[in-house]
Amino acid sequence: MIIKEAINEIINSVKKIQSEIDYSAAEKMVELILNSENVFVIGAGRSGLVAKAFAMRLMHLGISVYVVGETITPAIRKGDSLIAISGSGETIYVVNAAKIAKKRGSKIISITSYPNSTLGKLSDLTIVIKGRTKIDKEKDYLTRQIKGQHISMAPLGTIFEISCLVFLDGVVAELMTRMSKTEEDLRKKHNVLE
Amino acid sequence: MIIKEAINEIINSVKKIQSEIDYSAAEKMVELILNSENVFVIGAGRSGLVAKAFAMRLMHLGISVYVVGETITPAIRKGDSLIAISGSGETIYVVNAAKIAKKRGSKIISITSYPNSTLGKLSDLTIVIKGRTKIDKEKDYLTRQIKGQHISMAPLGTIFEISCLVFLDGVVAELMTRMSKTEEDLRKKHNVLE
Amino acid sequence: MIIKEAINEIINSVKKIQSEIDYSAAEKMVELILNSENVFVIGAGRSGLVAKAFAMRLMHLGISVYVVGETITPAIRKGDSLIAISGSGETIYVVNAAKIAKKRGSKIISITSYPNSTLGKLSDLTIVIKGRTKIDKEKDYLTRQIKGQHISMAPLGTIFEISCLVFLDGVVAELMTRMSKTEEDLRKKHNVLE
Amino acid sequence: MIIKEAINEIINSVKKIQSEIDYSAAEKMVELILNSENVFVIGAGRSGLVAKAFAMRLMHLGISVYVVGETITPAIRKGDSLIAISGSGETIYVVNAAKIAKKRGSKIISITSYPNSTLGKLSDLTIVIKGRTKIDKEKDYLTRQIKGQHISMAPLGTIFEISCLVFLDGVVAELMTRMSKTEEDLRKKHNVLE
Numbered sequence: 001m002i003i004k005e006a007i008n009e010i011i012n013s014v015k016k017i018q019s020e021i022d023y024s025a026a027e028k029m030v031e032l033i034l035n036s037e038n039v040f041v042i043g044a045g046r047s048g049l050v051a052k053a054f055a056m057r058l059m060h061l062g063i064s065v066y067v068v069g070e071t072i073t074p075a076i077r078k079g080d081s082l083i084a085i086s087g088s089g090e091t092i093y094v095v096n097a098a099k100i101a102k103k104r105g106s107k108i109i110s111i112t113s114y115p116n117s118t119l120g121k122l123s124d125l126t127i128v129i130k131g132r133t134k135i136d137k138e139k140d141y142l143t144r145q146i147k148g149q150h151i152s153m154a155p156l157g158t159i160f161e162i163s164c165l166v167f168l169d170g171v172v173a174e175l176m177t178r179m180s181k182t183e184e185d186l187r188k189k190h191n192v193l194e
Numbered sequence: 195m196i197i198k199e200a201i202n203e204i205i206n207s208v209k210k211i212q213s214e215i216d217y218s219a220a221e222k223m224v225e226l227i228l229n230s231e232n233v234f235v236i237g238a239g240r241s242g243l244v245a246k247a248f249a250m251r252l253m254h255l256g257i258s259v260y261v262v263g264e265t266i267t268p269a270i271r272k273g274d275s276l277i278a279i280s281g282s283g284e285t286i287y288v289v290n291a292a293k294i295a296k297k298r299g300s301k302i303i304s305i306t307s308y309p310n311s312t313l314g315k316l317s318d319l320t321i322v323i324k325g326r327t328k329i330d331k332e333k334d335y336l337t338r339q340i341k342g343q344h345i346s347m348a349p350l351g352t353i354f355e356i357s358c359l360v361f362l363d364g365v366v367a368e369l370m371t372r373m374s375k376t377e378e379d380l381r382k383k384h385n386v387l388e
Numbered sequence: 389m390i391i392k393e394a395i396n397e398i399i400n401s402v403k404k405i406q407s408e409i410d411y412s413a414a415e416k417m418v419e420l421i422l423n424s425e426n427v428f429v430i431g432a433g434r435s436g437l438v439a440k441a442f443a444m445r446l447m448h449l450g451i452s453v454y455v456v457g458e459t460i461t462p463a464i465r466k467g468d469s470l471i472a473i474s475g476s477g478e479t480i481y482v483v484n485a486a487k488i489a490k491k492r493g494s495k496i497i498s499i500t501s502y503p504n505s506t507l508g509k510l511s512d513l514t515i516v517i518k519g520r521t522k523i524d525k526e527k528d529y530l531t532r533q534i535k536g537q538h539i540s541m542a543p544l545g546t547i548f549e550i551s552c553l554v555f556l557d558g559v560v561a562e563l564m565t566r567m568s569k570t571e572e573d574l575r576k577k578h579n580v581l582e
Numbered sequence: 583m584i585i586k587e588a589i590n591e592i593i594n595s596v597k598k599i600q601s602e603i604d605y606s607a608a609e610k611m612v613e614l615i616l617n618s619e620n621v622f623v624i625g626a627g628r629s630g631l632v633a634k635a636f637a638m639r640l641m642h643l644g645i646s647v648y649v650v651g652e653t654i655t656p657a658i659r660k661g662d663s664l665i666a667i668s669g670s671g672e673t674i675y676v677v678n679a680a681k682i683a684k685k686r687g688s689k690i691i692s693i694t695s696y697p698n699s700t701l702g703k704l705s706d707l708t709i710v711i712k713g714r715t716k717i718d719k720e721k722d723y724l725t726r727q728i729k730g731q732h733i734s735m736a737p738l739g740t741i742f743e744i745s746c747l748v749f750l751d752g753v754v755a756e757l758m759t760r761m762s763k764t765e766e767d768l769r770k771k772h773n774v775l776e
Contacts, residue, residue, distance in 0.1 A: 003608050006755030007600050010748050011593065018589050026585050042387065044776040046638055049631045052265040053743070056628055059266040060738070069457060071246040071261045072253040074383045082387075093776040096480055097387040104386065153755045155765040156642070156772065161635070162751070165744060166592050173588030173735045183737040189268045190738065192298070193236065193276075193291040194626040194675040197414050200561030201406050204554050205399065212395050220391050238582040240444055243437045247549070250434055254544070263651060287582040290674055347561045349571040350448070350578065355441070356557070359550060360398050367394030367541045377543040384544065388432040388481040430775065440653045447654040459634040459649045460641040462771045470775075485775040492774070577656045580686070581624065581664075581679040 006153040010162060013154065017130050017163045026167075028125055029109055030174050033063065036081040036107065042068040043085035044093045046161045051085050054168040060186040061175055068097055078105030086110070087131050087160040089117020098122055111164055129167060131160030200347040204356060207348065211324050211357045220361075222319055223303055224368050227257065230275040230301065236262040237279035238287045240355045245279050248362040254380040255369055262291055272299035280304070281325050281354040283311020292316055305358055323361060325354030394541040398550060401542065405518050405551045414555075416513055417497055418562050421451065424469040424495065430456040431473035432481050434549045439473050442556040448574035449563055456485055466493030474498070475519050475548040477505020486510055499552055517555060519548030588735040592744060595736065599712050599745045608749075610707055611691055612756050615645065618663040618689065624650040625667035626675045628743045633667050636750040642768040643757055650679055660687030668692070669713050669742040671699020680704055693746055711749060713742030 033039055039058055043051035051067065058065040066073040068082075076082060082101040086094045089112035098108050102122055110123040113131045120126045175181075227233055233252055237245035245261065252259040260267040262276075270276060276295040280288045283306040292302050296316055304317040307325045314320045369375075421427055427446055431439035439455065446453040454461040456470075464470060470489040474482045477500035486496050490510055498511040501519045508514045563569075615621055621640060625633035633649065640647040648655040650664075658664060664683040668676045671694040680690050684704055692705040695713045702708045757763075 001605055001609075002756040002759050003612075003749075003752040004600075004603075004605055007748055007752040010751055011597050011600065015593050018586075018593065021586075023583055023586055027583075030585075040387070045773060046635050049635050049638075053628050053631050055265050056631075057737075059268055065266055067265045068385070068387045070264045070266070071249050072259055072264070073385050073387075074253055075386045091776065092484055093481065096484070100387055152758075152765045154751065155639075155754070155758065155768050158751050158754075162744070162747060165747065166589055167585075169592055169736060169740050169744070170585040170589040172737070172740075174584040176734075176737065177584050183734045186737050191262070191267050191627060192269045193234070193262045193267075193294055194673065195411055195415070196562040196565050197418075197555075197558040198406075198409075198411055201409075201554055201558040204557055205403050205406065209399050212392075212399065215392075217389055217392055221389075224391075239579060240441050243441050243444075247434050247437050250437075251543075285582065286678055287675065290678070346564075346571045348557065349445075349560070349564065349574050352557050352560075356550070356553060359553065360395055361391075363398055363542060363546050363550070364391040364395040366543070366546075368390040370540075370543065371390050377540045380543050385433060388479065428775070443653050447656055453654055455653045456773075456775045458652045458654070459637050460647055460652070461773050461775075462641055463774045488775055579650070579655050580657045581622070581650045581655075581682055 009153045010159065013159045014163045014166055017159065018166065020130060021167065022128065025125060025127055026171065029127060030171060030178065032081055032107055032109055032125060033058070033175065034178065037064065037079040038076070039063060039065045040068055040073070040076050040080060040082045040101070041065065042082060042094055042097050044091045046157060047085040047087065047164065050161055050165045050168065051083065053165060054083070054172070057169070057172045057186070060189045061172070061179060061181055062189065076101050076104055076106050081107040081109055083109045083111070084119060084123070085164060086119050087113050087157045089114040089119035095119050113160055127167070129160060129163050131157055203347045204353065207353045208357050208360055211353065212360065214324060215361060216322065219319060219321055220365065223321060224365060224372065226275055226301055226303055226319060227252070227369065228372065231258065231273040233257060233259045234262055234267070234270050234274060234276045234295070235259065235279070236276065236288055236291050238285045240351060241279040241281060241358065244355055244358045244362065245277065247359060248277070248366070251363070251366045251380070254383045255366070255373060255375055256383065270295050270298055270300050275301040275303055277303045277305070278313060278317070279358060280313050281307050281351045283308040283313035289313050307354055321361070323354060323357045325351055325357070397541045398547065401547045402551045402554055405547065406554065408518060409555060410516065413513060413515055414559065417515060418559060418566065420469055420495055420497055420513060421446070421563065422566065425452065425467040426464070427451060427453045428456055428461070428464050428468060428470045428489070429453065429473070430470065430482055430485050432479045434545060435473040435475065435552065438549055438552045438556065439471065441553060442471070442560070445557070445560045445574070448577045449560070449567060449569055450577065464489050464492055464494050469495040469497055471497045471499070472507060472511070473552060474507050475501050475545045477502040477507035483507050501548055515555070517548060517551050519545055591735045592741065595741045596745050596748055599741065600748065602712060603749060604710065607707060607709055608753065611709060612753060612760065614663055614689055614691055614707060615640070615757065616760065619661040620646045620648060620658070622648050622650055622655070622658050622662060622664045622683070623667070624664065624676055624679050626673045628739060629667040629669065629746065632743055632746045632750065633665065635747060636665070636754070639751070639754045639768070642771045643754070643761060643763055644771065658683050658686055658688050663689040663691055665691045665693070666701060666705070667746060668701050669695050669739045671696040671701035677701050695742055709749070711742060711745050713739055713745070
């Protein structure tokens with residue numbers, strides 16, 4: 001059955017990617033967040049949804065956080081940081097925001113598969129989360145041909161997006177410990193009006 | 195030409211509605227906003243967009259404000275107020291949120307055409323913004339029949355929504371004066387990342 | 389009282405602006421919408437909210453419409469049109485989207501105060517909605533100095549945004565007539581799940 | 583290091599949960615989607631973000647899909663289905679929408695940890711995705727006490743949300759196969775304006 005097979009492929013890919021993360025960079029990210037006056041997050045498409053999922057937890061933790069594109073997001077300033085998620089590191093919407101934020105003196109933390117991308121190069125800190133590389137794509141293609149499959153199990157940025165979400169929930173756990181917050185503290189902040 | 199005629203009808207309706215607003219209630223609304231720790235806004239459909247347009251200006255003014263349904267909206271608490279916009283005063287999504295907010299000890303400010311609606315009745319303060327009433331609808335219908343028109347120039351909640359937006363921008367002007375904020379102060383807070 | 393005064397100022401400004409609209413351009417806009425396979429709308433900040441308010445009515449009318457930045461917005465193609473709202477005509481987010489849409493062969497309809505802006509210049513059709521001009525600003529300033537007022541009654545893009553909304557609701561009325569849609573037809577399409 | 587440990591815990595929990603999914607129910611979900619005129623998705627908070635991530639892929643596949651709460655979402659009708667995501671199955675916003683959709687003759691597919699919840703009971707099809715159960719919570723607590731940890735590694739609905747996302751991306755793979763869509767087909771639909 002395809003569903004089950006696809007889920008296994010996704011979980012295995014995410015597991016492999018997580019094992020290759022540079023956790024010392026991740027620690028630096030935690031410190032940058034804790035030292036920011038306000039944290040801004042940005043991403044396009046499904047990466048944007050991952051950015052929002054992370055922002056919601058930062059709010060639960062009591063960190064001042066804003067999502068670029070939402071109603072009450074103010075001007076970013078020196079002392080703030082921007083967490084920018086883009087698999088390719090070339091998404092125009094995200095790159096432009098990062099450029100403006102940098103000019104205004106904010107710190108840029110990027111999460112991307114390509115540290116040498118435009119986004120990666122202008123960042124103060126880059127977390128590399130691998131999605132499928134070109135070589136992987138070819139291997140995939142061969143495997144699928146042999147198996148007689150003609151589709152990808154995890155199209156477009158799927159693996160990158162899920163890996164980001166899992167990684168950022170790991171960052172949340174670290175922040176909870178550092179800030180001595182309990183699950184109950186987070187629950188108290190949880191929106192109650194929906 | 196229909197466009198021009200419709201625009202005139204809209205402007206005249208909005209003008210008439212504004213002349214019937216209870217400005218002492220509006221003053222109370224300004225005071226409630228200034229005395230709230232955080233202001234929450236809610237509305238469904240186009241009323242929700244009007245709520246967001248108002249929230250954006252409150253943010254520009256430096257007031258702590260959240261939009262129900264957006265990512266970083268925390269739990270509402272005592273000391274906060276909820277501004278709920280619903281023409282009918284019966285929109286389920288809005289009424290439910292107002293009930294929960296009231297139970298938690300927050301103040302409810304409603305903007306509605308129907309002060310005796312479920313929303314109106316549970317509010318601490320109600321601003322009545324008339325949309326078309328039933329009588330207006332009949333008059334409209336007659337006029338249109340005479341003119342041979344078979345459409346409404348301003349369907350559904352159009353007049354209510356635009357009147358709300360204009361009213362709330364009046365509230366913004368009052369808040370600017372009270373808070374001694376200049377246009378330049380607002381501009382400094384304006385999102386720069388898009 | 390400031391609220392009442394500000395509301396009057398807003399209504400008068402909107403009335404004046406509407407009297408200066410080029411209604412033959414507005415007719416062309418209606419035709420472009422009716423001849424598009426899909427209509428896309430875009431705007432940043434409060435202009436984005438106005439774009440959404442218009443999109444909602446297009447949906448009620450049964451026109452295939454998408455909001456740039458929302459979840460289910462597909463790739464724009466030849467045969468589609470993009471309605472781009474930007475007071476200055478220089479908002480990066482909006483200008484970039486218009487450039488991409490144009491390259492892909494879509495029609496660009498812009499609504500702006502500045503027809504000679506980057507956005508205006510690349511558009512197939514421009515609707516000019518005046519906000520405050522520089523001269524107006526100086527006059528405002530003088531008037532306010534004389535009156536001893538130090539704030540603007542309608543800060544930032546307020547007049548542009550409300551004028552756009554009113555104009556676009558005029559376009560809705562025209563579309564209703566052309567498509568022989570009644571208010572009841574629109575109501576049937578209205579979201580019922582909130 | 584907490585980040586790494588938390589990520590491992592998340593991946594292991596997701597793996598375990600996926601092994602317990604009823605894949606025959608999942609197949610029924612795929613068929614319901616393929617037999618719907620329009621698919622609507624709804625969720626609150628992070629479950630809402632997961633719903634949006636799934637909706638985006640359905641759009642890429644060429645399926646007619648709407649997100650409840652977004653601008654261009656029309657009235658749901660007979661022949662449509664609503665996919666409702668709620669860990670507890672009691673989220674008011676989601677339950678209310680499901681009740682209305684059911685009354686209008688639409689099919690309800692729920693994704694929840696609690697099949698006997700209000701949402702589960704009114705659904706035509708329920709996919710059970712376990713989050714932490716009460717017993718798990720106690721075990722967690724004991725483990726953490728022994729380890730001297732006082733925080734949860736995956737607070738609130740984290741495990742449910744990530745498991746849902748992975749499951750739904752499995753559904754996407756199945757839909758791709760059934761509809762004979764390639765990754766390239768999906769890419770062509772991908773939003774290009776951001």
